[in-house]
Amino acid sequence: MTTTASATLPLLLEQVEVVRVERLSPSFVRVELGSPALADFGVDGPLYDQRIKLVFPGLDGLPDVTGMDEAAMQAWFARPAEERGHMRTYTVRDVRGSGVATRLVVDIVLHFGDGPVGPGAAWAEEVSVGHRIVMMAPRRGSAFGGIEFVPGAADRLLLAGDETAVPAVASILADLPPDARGAAYLEVPLSADVQSLAHPDGVSVTWLPRDGAARGLALQQAVLDHLGAPLVLPEVEEVDPDLWETPTYSSSGEEIDDAVAVVGHDLDGLYAWIAGEAKVVTALRRALVNDLGVDRRQVAFMGYWRLGVAMRS
Numbered sequence: 368m369t370t371t372a373s374a375t376l377p378l379l380l381e382q383v384e385v386v387r388v389e390r391l392s393p394s395f396v397r398v399e400l401g402s403p404a405l406a407d408f409g410v411d412g413p414l415y416d417q418r419i420k421l422v423f424p425g426l427d428g429l430p431d432v433t434g435m436d437e438a439a440m441q442a443w444f445a446r447p448a449e450e451r452g453h454m455r456t457y458t459v460r461d462v463r464g465s466g467v468a469t470r471l472v473v474d475i476v477l478h479f480g481d482g483p484v485g486p487g488a489a490w491a492e493e494v495s496v497g498h499r500i501v502m503m504a505p506r507r508g509s510a511f512g513g514i515e516f517v518p519g520a521a522d523r524l525l526l527a528g529d530e531t532a533v534p535a536v537a538s539i540l541a542d543l544p545p546d547a548r549g550a551a552y553l554e555v556p557l558s559a560d561v562q563s564l565a566h567p568d569g570v571s572v573t574w575l576p577r578d579g580a581a582r583g584l585a586l587q588q589a590v591l592d593h594l595g596a597p598l599v600l601p602e603v604e605e606v607d608p609d610l611w612e613t614p615t616y617s618s619s620g621e622e623i624d625d626a627v628a629v630v631g632h633d634l635d636g637l638y639a640w641i642a643g644e645a646k647v648v649t650a651l652r653r654a655l656v657n658d659l660g661v662d663r664r665q666v667a668f669m670g671y672w673r674l675g676v677a678m679r680s
């Protein structure tokens with residue numbers, strides 16, 4: 368194992384290099400990010416929906432994060448995002464290679480036709496081999512967090528997401544045991560964005576291309592159909608762009624019963640993991656938890672982004 372210069376931090380804060388770029392489809396760019404420091408990347412168990420942070424070069428250019436300790440990292444974070452670079456959240460779609468040749472695969476959505484393009488999508492549109500970027504990722508042996516898929520003893524899975532959640536669902540499907548059962552629904556901008564994904568035989572995968580239809584409707588309908596509920600969605604006006612309601616965390620401050628949260632999910636054996644545009648996910652949450660009475664401990668609802676709102680840097 369290598370020892371990197373920033374080994375004083377319990378995470379990897381590293382410059383990484385783009386070693387491969389692949390335009391997967393009209394809406395997805397796949398990048399492979401490499402650095403000798405990634406020899407120290409790792410988590411305790413499957414990656415599932417492991418998230419990482421990417422920092423896109425700002426006015427200051429690419430920062431030298433080598434050897435930063437906690438105080439230096441906090442001082443760097445405190446700088447204006449325009450100068451130090453905008454930070455965005457992505458999913459580890461896959462890990463390739465090993466040791467100093469380890470590469471993390473990240474699939475980035477290009478969001479055209481939806482208003483202003485943010486720094487993440489803009490970077491992905493232009494990226495080529497040799498570009499460098501800063502990454503924050505789990506260091507093997509240290510707690511980093513960032514895995515929300517915790518099905519416990521559930522025997523039936525429901526995975527649902529829009530294009531930004533495709534990498535997470537794909538990674539979860541790849542990590543599931545072969546006897547897993549359930550269904551995954553993935554809404555993507557175009558038919559041409561449909562991918563071939565590895566998944567257990569007992570988990571069906573349904574792609575829902577919008578092809579110009581309204582965002583979120585097909586996903587909401589599929590989830591409610593799956594649960595045998597009519598398509599009656601509550602009107603959602605106020606949306607928390609940081610919506611994050613999981614069995615162990617509530618962005619709205621709902622009380623969480625820790626004792627039960629870790630035990631598992633026994634109501635019908637269902638565990639639902641739903642991520643995507645915050646308004647779409649909020650409507651689903653209200654339908655499932657308020658109207659259908661699904662226990663909040665059986666579901667993770669995550670706003671991965673909010674239409675018209677730049678994510679916090």
Ligand SMILES: Cc1cc2nc3c(=O)[nH]c(=O)nc-3n(C[C@H](O)[C@H](O)[C@H](O)COP(=O)(O)OP(=O)(O)OC[C@H]3O[C@@H](n4cnc5c(N)ncnc54)[C@H](O)[C@@H]3O)c2cc1C
Binds near residue numbers: 487489534676
């Ligand atoms: C845990 C987690 C994992 C994620 N994993 C991935 C991933 O693997 N791949 C991925 O591409 N995204 C992923 N996302 C979503 C990603 O972080 C957001 O889409 C982010 O806003 C992209 O940053 P940006 O700089 O492109 O746009 P921002 O600067 O944040 O936003 C600029 C504008 O673009 C709009 N916008 C942002 N995203 C989209 C979109 N997808 N479609 C249409 N308009 C959009 C915003 O509403 C805003 O108007 C993840 C988010 C979370 C929380």
